[in-house]
Amino acid sequence: MATSSDKIEDCEVCGKNKAKYTCPKCEVRTCCLECVNIHKKELECDGIRDKTKFIPLKSFTDLDILSDYRFLEEAARTVDQLKRNPLKNYTCEISLPMHLNKLKIAAFKRNITLQFMPQHFSRHQNNTTYFNWKTNELYWKIEWIFPQANCTKWVTKRVLEHTRLSLLIEEILYPTKSIKKKNDIEELSLKICLNEKLQFYQAAGLSRIKVLLKAEKVLKSDLKFYELDITLSLKENLENKTIIEFPTIYIILNDHACMYEIIDTDDEDIIDSKYNSASERRKRKYKQTNMKEETNSTVNYFFNSEFSESDEEKSNKKSKSKWLSNCNIPNYNELVKMKQ
Ligand SMILES: [Zn+2]
Ligand SMILES: [Zn+2]
Known part of the structure; x- marks a missing residue:
């Protein structure tokens, strides 16, 4: 100071x-x-x-150590609050519910890597993809995006996997033709609205559009797409792809194809190996930090569990609030003693 x-x-x-x-x-x-x-x-x-500004060691005072200590307490409190919040305490370790596990396995058997988002994400909550295990049929929710029609979005809730892609697209491109229940006014008005928005696409027709699947789990996946073959079924098109919850399919006009980076599933090297096994990466990281600690001769008073479990500490535990012990932050008075 x-x-x-x-x-x-x-x-x-x-x-x-x-x-x-x-x-x-x-x-x-x-x-x-x-x-x-x-x-x-x-x-x-x-x-x-x-609070995290650099302070040179020679001007580091007791006041600064108290400030650092309060900062750690604040961090521990925040972590604890998040742990208690059911909306935010999700970790990847939670095992999937039975029906989702079945769905994932069914996709895996079809050479599709299906992955789910945390339970409170809207993409997960709104996913209507469904696996009928009696008939062994997968019904996909599909999100269609038409970038050259002001990014119009359309959702089909359950599409049988064997449906040919061209059929699906025709149904959407000419929505008024496929109205089944003429008395459903809500559906009718939605489809009339969609019909108006897709006029450019209707003029182009199936032969002058490209159908792209948004790539997932590849480097810069936001910008990369796989081209789909509309003469094949949905199931065949999704083979060897990674799907997060459900497929998002972009329909673009041929003239705009240069704006999209189209990649091949065979490009093995573009797949970001970092993503492949997050748990393994975590394990590796954990090992590394452990090794570091072994070779490091200075002791970390804040996070070293041996210190927080010392005898003195145990006698103090009752007075310590629970979140403090969870995060292995020793009592401030103990910490100052250790420093000297
Ligand atoms: Zn003044
Ligand atoms: Zn100022």
């Missing part, structure tokens, strides 16, 4: 009065509220202390 002698005496904003305050963030010295506000505006400073 700076001593009073090396502090700037006069207000750095107006220069008229003696400085009274120091900004916790930028350390600008000011005399009054007005000057504080001027400095905030001019330096774009929010006046909130930066």
